[in-house]
Amino acid sequence: MNQLNSKSFYNVAPIALDNRLGALDLFDQAAPLVPIGAWSCDLATERLDWTDGVFDIFGLTSDDALDRETTIGLYCEESREILERKRSQAIENRDGFTLDARIVRPDGIERWIRITAATGGSNGRTEKLFGMKQDITDDHMRWELLRAQAECDPLTGVANRTRFQRFLDQPCNGPVLDDIGTLILFDIDDFKQINDRWGHAAGDACLVNLADHLRKAFVNAHLVSRIGGDEFAVLLPSSVSRTETKVELQSLIASLLRPIQWNGCLVTLKVSVGIAFASKDGRYNPQTLFTTADEALYCAKNRKIFPSD
Incomplete structure (x- = not known):
């Protein structure tokens, strides 16, 4: 019943x-x-x-x-x-x-x-x-391969802006943010002058050179990405301390100051850097982190010196 x-x-x-x-x-x-x-x-x-x-x-x-x-x-x-x-x-x-x-x-x-x-x-x-x-x-696996191809910068081989945007679109309490410690932005100074003087092929060579240096300097990075014409972003894990980050940056900047060989000529490359450190508890807004790093980059470009803060 x-x-x-x-x-x-x-x-x-x-x-x-x-x-x-x-x-x-x-x-x-x-x-x-x-x-x-x-x-x-x-x-x-x-x-x-x-x-x-x-x-x-x-x-x-x-x-x-x-x-x-x-x-x-x-x-x-x-x-x-x-x-x-x-x-x-x-x-x-x-x-x-x-x-x-x-x-x-x-x-x-x-x-x-x-x-x-x-x-x-x-x-x-x-x-x-x-x-x-x-x-x-x-x-x-096929989907991941297609996505990797779609999110790769064809010139430099690092991730493109689309891939970096996935990080920016993460919710404030997203699990991906727990292991992000530092966002570093790199921008080539006077890049237009390089293109105007040496040609766009020389400018491309500078971009490839910078991307290679970033990959080698930050082998443990979660992401190395070209996010604009001459701007790159690096996301480091929380396990990398602030002191370690600054030491690696100082060494990297020194190597970037060495002129690049281009068609028998030496092209000098200068790079400005902006850094933002994430909160240790992972509770932060990725967009705010990016804005902080971008403001630091702007200050560095105006001062033309490596940021110490």
């Missing part, structure tokens, strides 16, 4: 009974063609049920005991945090979600998976999560 009167819900379209067997047979035939599988989780017991496809994706066998706590430990930290948040929201709102997550299997192989989740239950209460998991590692 209770079962008849209960109101069940599933946030996916129902399948007619007379078509269900055919649909299941079709799925069984097609499933081996792609690395995909079905899964479910009983919320009362946290019991997991996987098809063979999900076991294969995670590098496990159907003989392995399924334990949610152990399974969730295979997710990389950032993916795990996002998954847990989306899962909680789905349960609360009786809604579904999708997520691309990174896992490391027990054999050490890293994979990217796409999770599609739906909810089911009765009497307005979410009792079950279920859906599909698909291995999208190859697609993710």
Whole structure:
């Protein structure tokens, strides 16, 4: 009686009974063609049920005991945090979600998976999560390659403004900001005069030279980017101290002062620098950090000296 009167819900379209067997047979035939599988989780017991496809994706066998706590430990930290948040929201709102997550299997192989989740239950209460998991590692690698190409400055080989903009667009409490310690801006002084006197090919050579020096000087940088015609940005991790940063800068500036060989001539390159240090707790606005570094760069260009502050 209770079962008849209960109101069940599933946030996916129902399948007619007379078509269900055919649909299941079709799925069984097609499933081996792609690395995909079905899964479910009983919320009362946290019991997991996987098809063979999900076991294969995670590098496990159907003989392995399924334990949610152990399974969730295979997710990389950032993916795990996002998954847990989306899962909680789905349960609360009786809604579904999708997520691309990174896992490391027990054999050490890293994979990217796409999770599609739906909810089911009765009497307005979410009792079950279920859906599909698909291995999208190859697609993710192709996408990352395309994105890297789209975010690379073709002349210098460092990141372009689009890539740097991704940092500026981060929310103030975004996880990416936790490991940012310093933003340094570099600008070539009197760059137009170099182009006017020696030609644009010489100007290009100066840009390539500066980019090479930045890459070599800041091997641990999160990002080296050309953000304007003759302006570059470097993002350093929080593990690099302010003292270390200034020492590296002093050495870098000294090397940049050496003239560049161009068609048998020596081209002198002068660079101004602006520095901004992020707060240690990661609570700062990336746009404000950029503005601070840009103001320091402006002051340095006017003073024509290396900033000491």
